[in-house]
Amino acid sequence: MKLVCVDCSAELSWRESHTACSCGGRLEVIQDLKMLDGERLKTVFQERLAERMSVYASGVWRYKELILPGVPEEHIVTKYEGNTGLYTSEPIRSQLGIRALYFKAQSENPSGSFKDNGMTAAVSHGRFLGYKHFACTSTGNTSSSLAMYAAWGGCSSQVFVPSRSVSVNKVLQTLAYGAKVIRFDGTYDDGIRFLEQHGEELGLYVCNSVNPFRIEGQKSIIYEIAQYLNWELPDWIVIPGGALSNVSALGKGLEDLKNLGMITKLPRIALIQAEGASPFHRMMADGQDELIPQPNPATKASALNIGNPPSWKIARRVLRQCQGITCSVNDEEIMVSKKMIDQSGIGCEPASAATLAGLRKLMDDRIIDKDERALCILTGNLLKDTDILAETTDDMVYSDLTIESLRDL
Ligand SMILES: Cc1ncc(COP(=O)(O)O)c(C=O)c1O
Numbered sequence: 525m526k527l528v529c530v531d532c533s534a535e536l537s538w539r540e541s542h543t544a545c546s547c548g549g550r551l552e553v554i555q556d557l558k559m560l561d562g563e564r565l566k567t568v569f570q571e572r573l574a575e576r577m578s579v580y581a582s583g584v585w586r587y588k589e590l591i592l593p594g595v596p597e598e599h600i601v602t603k604y605e606g607n608t609g610l611y612t613s614e615p616i617r618s619q620l621g622i623r624a625l626y627f628k629a630q631s632e633n634p635s636g637s638f639k640d641n642g643m644t645a646a647v648s649h650g651r652f653l654g655y656k657h658f659a660c661t662s663t664g665n666t667s668s669s670l671a672m673y674a675a676w677g678g679c680s681s682q683v684f685v686p687s688r689s690v691s692v693n694k695v696l697q698t699l700a701y702g703a704k705v706i707r708f709d710g711t712y713d714d715g716i717r718f719l720e721q722h723g724e725e726l727g728l729y730v731c732n733s734v735n736p737f738r739i740e741g742q743k744s745i746i747y748e749i750a751q752y753l754n755w756e757l758p759d760w761i762v763i764p765g766g767a768l769s770n771v772s773a774l775g776k777g778l779e780d781l782k783n784l785g786m787i788t789k790l791p792r793i794a795l796i797q798a799e800g801a802s803p804f805h806r807m808m809a810d811g812q813d814e815l816i817p818q819p820n821p822a823t824k825a826s827a828l829n830i831g832n833p834p835s836w837k838i839a840r841r842v843l844r845q846c847q848g849i850t851c852s853v854n855d856e857e858i859m860v861s862k863k864m865i866d867q868s869g870i871g872c873e874p875a876s877a878a879t880l881a882g883l884r885k886l887m888d889d890r891i892i893d894k895d896e897r898a899l900c901i902l903t904g905n906l907l908k909d910t911d912i913l914a915e916t917t918d919d920m921v922y923s924d925l926t927i928e929s930l931r932d933l
């Protein structure tokens with residue numbers, strides 16, 4: 525296993541903590557898949573499912589040889605993350621008129637978002653290296669996940685949170701797990717710039733998605749989907765786009781599965797951004813060579829308030845490899861789709877509903893066909909943003925508890 529710079533191809537050791545190459549390029553983990561002969565592959569993909577009371581009961585560490593092969597079990601900090609529901613919703617499928625529709629509810633993770641798949645790997649790697657203090661900047665989900673795993677692993681966490689446009693619930697969740705929360709004037713983009721410059725100097729192990737081990741953990745989401753669907757992936761995987769960790773991780777996981785011979789064809793990825801925070805979509809749609817940062821990203825889907833996504837080059841490469849596309853949806857479209865997902869019984873936070881809003885738009889534009897099969901990744905839990913729920917749900921009804929009043933109702 526090694527780290528390779530996506531820009532200059534420099535190689536770095538995985539036994540050190542890096543978030544970028546000295547040339548400024550992003551780093552990726554390259555695994556030696558040739559090490560996995562037929563017997564060991566069988567163990568990774570089949571027999572581990574049976575081991576319920578060990579790290580292998582985790583939906584991430586079940587695939588340990590493909591995540592952090594060199595890290596001994598005693599360093600692994602796990603809450604049996606992953607193992608989330610894969611659902612179909614007949615009412616939504618029939619309303620769209622699409623052949624098959626799945627929802628992968630990453631919202632069911634222990635801290636309530638997809639971040640846990642990656643965070644268990646990042647914190648385990650940091651502990652293996654001997655770090656005791658962990659950090660991130662966050663719109664609230666990354667910080668909740670980090671705070672939970674740091675506490676669970678007996679370590680401390682310090683998180684940098686923009687003072688505006690973040691969900692109160694997420695900040696309270698982060699505080700509740702015992703993190704030190706530092707509020708600042710600015711956006712996620714300012715926070716990540718600061719941590720990339722000064723994290724190491726402050727003795728902090730940085731757990732944002734610029735950390736390539738986060739991506740190694742997150743890629744297990746597609747292993748799990750493929751395994752549940754008996755290695756027959758749908759035509760489209762639809763994801764929301766913010767910092768672009770999901771698309772990077774999906775690309776990595778799909779590449780592994782293809783190289784290992786577990787799948788033969790790559791699904792297409794549709795990456796959906798919120799209109800008010802869509803610098804990556806604008807770059808792709810306009811055919812620009814470089815991402816132009818958006819200084820004041822603004823969407824009600826607060827998890828997507830990111831104007832300068834750090835991993836845009838990896839994201840562009842992944843979309844090119846799988847003939848992926850991007851699209852943007854406005855807040856109203858997101859909220860309408862959120863209501864459909866909530867009322868289906870699955871539920872999600874606004875950022876996750878961008879997927880269904882994007883799918884509907886892409887079907888209207890005849891880019892995704894009714895004869896195709898799609899899967900939306902729901903990234904965060906319904907309870908992550910109760911301010912939005914208070915704004916968008918129907919009012920409660922008041923009634924006397926009398927049969928006459930209730931009959932009228
Ligand atoms: C709930 C939720 N959905 C989507 C995103 C965006 O995903 P990504 O940063 O992987 O593009 C985030 C945060 O980044 C998030 O917290």
Ligand SMILES: N[C@@H](CCOP(=O)(O)O)C(=O)O
Nearest residue numbers: 662663664665666732733767
């Ligand atoms: N929505 C995210 C922002 C992106 O964070 P990262 O973990 O990809 O760096 C959050 O929850 O903070």
